[in-house]
Amino acid sequence: MAHQTVGVYSETAPGERRVAVVPAAVRSILDLGLAVAVETGAGREAWFPDTAYTRAGATPVPRAEVFDAADILIGVQPPNVAATHRFRAGQALICLLQPQHVPDLIRRWADQGLTAIAADLMPPTSGRAGPMDFLGAQERVVGYQAAVTAADIFGRCLCEPAPGSGTGRPARVLVVGRGPAGHQAAATARRLGAVVHVCEAHPAACPDIAASVRGSDIVIVTAEHPGRRPPVLVPARGIRAMRPGSVVVDTTAGAFGRAVELAQPGDTRVVEPGVTVVGDDNLASRTPTDASTAYAMSVTALLKRLVRGGALSIDLTDPAQAEAVVTHHRDILNDAVWQRILDQISLAGLP
Structure with missing residues (x-):
């Protein structure tokens, strides 16, 4: 008999197509003694219909019922709820929270007694419970x-069209960033036949980055530390020195910054002298089925660590939980978030 209910809500952020739990993960969650309620249509954009969740043992329900009935709310992005919405004291939320960027929200939720768990703060090698590297798994898809x-945007093949014929050369691809996204981008470009150069995602480690940009056909800029504000690595003058038809992809361009000066979040634009610049910090949503499956595996592993006897059991002596649990019992436990709140209070002159 289930003791508590996991509620999976639909993502509402523009362009977000992932879902936090896929049907294949439901059985593992049920085996923990939990019930699973999924918002109707939550998996549609990732090609997981409600019937697949029902067959797996979950219950599709309206959005309001998910938020009212769930003891543990699970999503990819933070839930889009009205400012007047109040969570029940003791409810828990697990998502890619990026808490340092939303200190006002964290403060409000702590006052309501919500236990907020930032999946993006979970250490990537945290224990025996399974693959809890939420960000690493998503960054590989990115x-x-x-x-x-x-x-797809580039005007010709990445490989040499006819090897040894002298009819063309392989495309030159520069990947900036040596994290999971950078490694996967480089590996994929190489499999497509390009000549790939990889450098660190900070200027001091790659002093010749401007020259490398000018000499490249494609530049892919990734985040070595996802969730942090990225430094500007590719200035406008570097892009304008590239050849017409070149492509620049900035996987960091979002609400909290960008690494390519001419990138705009969620926008693909052509700038002089004919360089296409893509700005998108949510590229994982363009491959929603695999990204959702990887995310759900991490969710399942985390729940195995957090659930005891069919109920959530927070243990702050566990180093992994101490890293990821941002609010609990109306306290803000993350020092960096608490400092952001204190800074805001000081600037506003509030008590």
Whole structure:
């Protein structure tokens, strides 16, 4: 008999097609003694129909019922709820929270007694419970998608069209960033036949980045530390020195910054002298089925660590939980978030 209910809500952020739990993961969650309620249509954009969830043992329900009935709410992005919405004291939320960017929200949720768990803060090698590297799994999808997006936009083959014929040369691809996204982008571009150079995602480690940009056909900029504000690595003058038909993809361009000066979040634009610049920090949503499946595996592994006897059991002596649990029992436990709140209070002159 289930003790608590996991509620999976639909993603509402523009362009977000992932779902936090896929049907194949439902059985593992049920085996923990939990019930699973999924918002009607939550998996549609990732090609998981409600009937697949029903067959797996989950219950599709309206959005309001998910938020009212769930003891543990699970999503990819933070839930889009009205400012007047109040969570029940003791409810828990698991998502890619990026808490340092939303201190006002964290403060409000702590006051309501919500336990907020930032999946993006979960250490990638945290224990025996399974693959809890939420960001690493998503970043590998990002790297793949960045490479295929650039290849799709680029005006010719990445490989030499006819090897040894002298009719063309392989495309030169520069990947900035040595994290999971950078490694996957480089591997994918190489499989497509390009000549690939990889450098660190900060200027001091790659002093010749401007020259490397000028000499490249495709530049893919990834985040070595996802969730942090990225430094500007590719200035406008570097892009304008590239050849017409070149492509630049910035996987960091979002609400909290960008690494390519001319990139605009969620926008693909052509700038002089004919360089296509893609700005998108949510490329994983362009491959929603695989990205959702990887995310759900991480969710399942995390729940195995957090659930005891069919109920959520927070243990802050566990180093992994101490990293990821942002609010609990109306306290804000993350020092960096608490400092952001104190800074805001000081600037506003509030008590």
